[in-house]
Amino acid sequence: MPLYTLGAGQVAAGVKSREFSAEEYIQQLLERIEKVEPKVNAFVTINKGAIEHARTIDKKIRDGEQAGPLAGVAVSIKDNICTKGIRTTCASRMLESFVPPYDATVVTRLQDAGAIVIGKANLDEFAMGSTTEFSRYGTTRNPWDISRVPGGSSGGSAASVAAQECAASLGSDAGGSVRCPASFCSVVGMKPTYGLISRYGLVSYANSLEQVGPIGRTVSDVVSVLNAIAGADENDHTTVGGKPVYTLQERKGLRVGLVREFIEDTDPAVAKMILRAMDTLEGQGCKCKETSLESVAYALASYYTIATAEASSNLARYDNVRYGFDMSPEGYEWNSYFAKARSSFGEEAKRRIITGSYVLSSGYYGKYYLKAQQARSLLKDELKALFKSCDVLIGPTMPILPFKIGEKIDDPLKMYLVDIDTVIANLAGMPAISVPAGFVDGLPVGLQLMADEFQEQTILDAAYLFEQAANVRGSPEL
Amino acid sequence: MMEQKMGLEIHCQVTGTKSKLFCKCRCDYRGKAPNANTCPTCLGLPGTLPLLNQKAVEFAGMTSIALGCKVPDEIAFYRKNYFYPDLPKNFQLTQYNAYDITSIGVEGGLEYGDGKSVRIRRVQLEEDPGRLVYDGGNMETSVYALIDYNRAGVPLVEIVTEPDFVDPKEIRLFLDKITSIVEHLGLCGTKLEGSVRCDANVSVGGGKRVEIKNVGSFADVEKAVRYEITRQKTMTSRDLEVRSETRHWDDARKVTKESRTKEEEQDYRYFPEPDIPTVVLGSEFVSSAQRSMPELPDARKVRFVKHGLSAHVAQVLINNKELADFFESAIKFYSSPKEIANWIVTDLMSFVDERQKEQERSMFAGLKVGPEHIADLAKLVDQDTINRATAKQILGLIVRPGEMPSQVAHKTHAGKIDDVSELAQTIDSVFETEHAAVQDATLNPNAINFLLGKVMQATKGRADPKAALEMIQKKLKEV
């Protein structure tokens, strides 16, 4: 079996037992990347230092030093997470030549655990989108059907894992950006509780909603990556708690609630698959029931109000003065220079900046932003109440199957609607995971599981239980 | 009746804390190479997050308490969004009174001058922007501007008053008091260039409010306000409409000028900073701040008066922390508070070079005299070693080089002449040169004072007048 097919756990074990070297493994991966990238386009940048890094890990192992739980494991990093010395573009012209002078905390922690950054994964510009079509570096294609979108905005992350171009990936999730592509690409993707993972070095899109999240081909790999990155960080005041350690456990008797609203308005084929998933969980000893979450009705409006408001302010700094792209300020008055430089944002980024500026403008703040925050706490309260009688809530990650590239790109509202089931976890700050549930006509369906704040272990237990029972395996032919 | 109303907005850099408001860069950016005092956070690089400096919060809390403000249990930071090249993130992190969350201080009041008082609307903590350096001196005359972010992120405490001033003179008195308070708190080294700045707003006869920005020094605020009052009154008397606007103080021409940017129309799109969770100060914050607060000027004045100082002298001292500190150090060398205070307030102050004082922002600019010297001087006078006139002369000699008065007195033989033979010799020589006066004095006892004057002159005042008079009288009898 080629080394590139191995999961994170297998790679670390193989490298540490010197069954194969990290260098051999990375070499094979780079060949794999060269072969499949023309079809998938998951990467913006390949790390030229990956081989060199692999050699230092091999040397550590030869010298009998600790090489870490992820020794030699190749990880792709979404290109909105800063990597020291490797350019971080956010798939935007505005950061075309931005090379961060520092690593994000999550990158430092992965490397401390022995992982190797293989490259920077494609995304929708500044993580704004659900298809990875809004990238300056071309659309990423779904490895299961390259005429279809991989989901987004962490489309490059999920596609690179599905296409076996790396063992695991870090994405970011403000409204479903890890879980949506995980679902469309049939891999496991998790959005942890707000505050569990440091955002230091994650280029902000919607600060109060987003978290960095791990993507892997198995729940086990997601646990390994999560253990490496989770825990409070002194560089991010919004992180809380200490340093948790998650395990893989067989847990029986979980109370599972299927959210009725998640099934309504969903593609019937997807809904059927989710109902089957509930049966599977019941077969594993879970106590399943149907339940309701009424404030879902406010979720999308609330999400897009808060996210665009924050984004409009976060993206203000991109004025091409301190970093950016090649454009001489000669002959411009500063205001016109800013305007000219900022016209380089893509369509979706512009749309969200304008929307966000509008909802924050004086006279509208109370009507939109404040109201959205009220809806947000309403939703959170309702969920908190539900979690008194349920350990996990389930539903489809995406209400539809992966669609054709270009199909929704001209209709922003239709595009926003696909986020209906994922934004809830972000608004409530609660953890959620997407695990492969099966295929409909060869296209992946993902099962979403949600739990109360900091109940990551419960979610992982449920996801592992389902993964083992459902046995959705396989890799796309590329 | 064209009554005017004025309010102030004062910005003090929190130089008392070592680091910037949201990163570990140092606060003392002065004299550093442009952009050397920066890090990814204060440059607003993508992915960086603000880390709140707790010490700055404590300083802002103490300022609020000193200005009689209410301090809430929770405070939050807001983003003030606007584009300007000196703002690395194109928003400023500041505070905002809205939605049940207020600035660190609200609804305060301060007494100043002689029984005057002003209401304090709010005290808030925010970050300083960077600095634009124009090649041609200012925006209008420059082809390009250079940006220096060394200052970006330095904590600022903003103090906003209600428009309670009616006389420009009050503004000067109030600013003296504020300066003294922030100096006493250790909040702000007001002597540092640009560490305190003041904007003013002026309205005349209930008319539109005009803001004056860019006033470089506290001393100029009064001038700017006076100019603006005259301008508005002149316009009103000519039936011209005074517009609500922001004007800039032109330091060179000493006038206020219309601003090019229409700041009034800006919509700052305030919203809470998501990266800084609400700061819970808690009920202990105020009491613990009060406990750790240094002595404030008013309390210090009371203490000085207990030392025997007059209220006036004590007020002059506490108006300027530098003077008050000088006084306190001096009385440690020699405990004669009243004498020392008088030397400082009446005599030492006359040596202050006003121009140099403004330039170097120190009362003692160009003077090396220290508390130990003034203490020594007071001791010489107290112990009758030298008379007051001599002491003044000695002060003149030592104030710049900073020497010990007792040593100077010794070197110049300025001490009183105790030696009878030395005094007798001087009297002899006066009698020799002043024949006519000696003759007069033998007939007219009042003329004796002329001879005494001559003796005092010859001894440069060092002779004991009583002893000298007795000796002259004795010698006259011998003639």
Ligand SMILES: [Zn+2]
């Ligand atoms: Zn800094």
